[in-house]
Amino acid sequence: xxxxxxxxxxxxxxxxxxxxxxxxxxxxxxxxxxxxxxxxxxxxxxxxxxxxxxxxxxxxxxxxxxxxxxxxxxxxxxxxxxxxxxxxxxxxxxxxxxxxxxxxxxxxxxxxxxxxxxxxxxxxxxxxxxxxxxxxxxxxxxxxxxxxxxxxxx
Numbered sequence: 001x002x003x004x005x006x007x008x009x010x011x012x013x014x015x016x017x018x019x020x021x022x023x024x025x026x027x028x029x030x031x032x033x034x035x036x037x038x039x040x041x042x043x044x045x046x047x048x049x050x051x052x053x054x055x056x057x058x059x060x061x062x063x064x065x066x067x068x069x070x071x072x073x074x075x076x077x078x079x080x081x082x083x084x085x086x087x088x089x090x091x092x093x094x095x096x097x098x099x100x101x102x103x104x105x106x107x108x109x110x111x112x113x114x115x116x117x118x119x120x121x122x123x124x125x126x127x128x129x130x131x132x133x134x135x136x137x138x139x140x141x142x143x144x145x146x147x148x149x150x151x152x153x154x
Contacts, residue, residue: 009033011118035127054089068136109134122148
């Protein structure tokens with residue numbers, strides 16, 4: 001298993017970019033969840049595009065390479081496991097993403113969500129959030145976007 005540098009709310013092993021790792025190190029030192037509403041604006045510098053009863057939709061601050069659109073839906077209450085979500089939250093999440101799909105005239109893409117132990121999920125933040133990912137097929141150097149699940153044993 002990897003040299004796990006997970007703290008209470010972030011997992012530094014799962015950071016993809018240097019800037020992201022620097023911000024996550026600051027978060028780890030502060031020992032609070034960066035996606036809880038009282039902390040979100042301290043670290044997340046993107047605008048809120050939509051807001052429902054359960055979710056905030058915002059651009060991903062560190063989008064995956066080769067994306068045209070990469071949004072996150074952040075659950076408004078702190079939750080790490082699916083069983084902690086309100087049942088109505090799932091319906092609202094799909095409804096909000098469907099609105100964005102319609103408004104942005106999205107031809108196709110992917111949705112992904114990590115939950116629970118970051119050794120299994122490969123999440124960087126231990127707070128449920130979903131990803132809305134649209135590839136940029138028009139990029140000259142386009143490569144498929146990969147969504148990582150599970151830590152390597154190196």
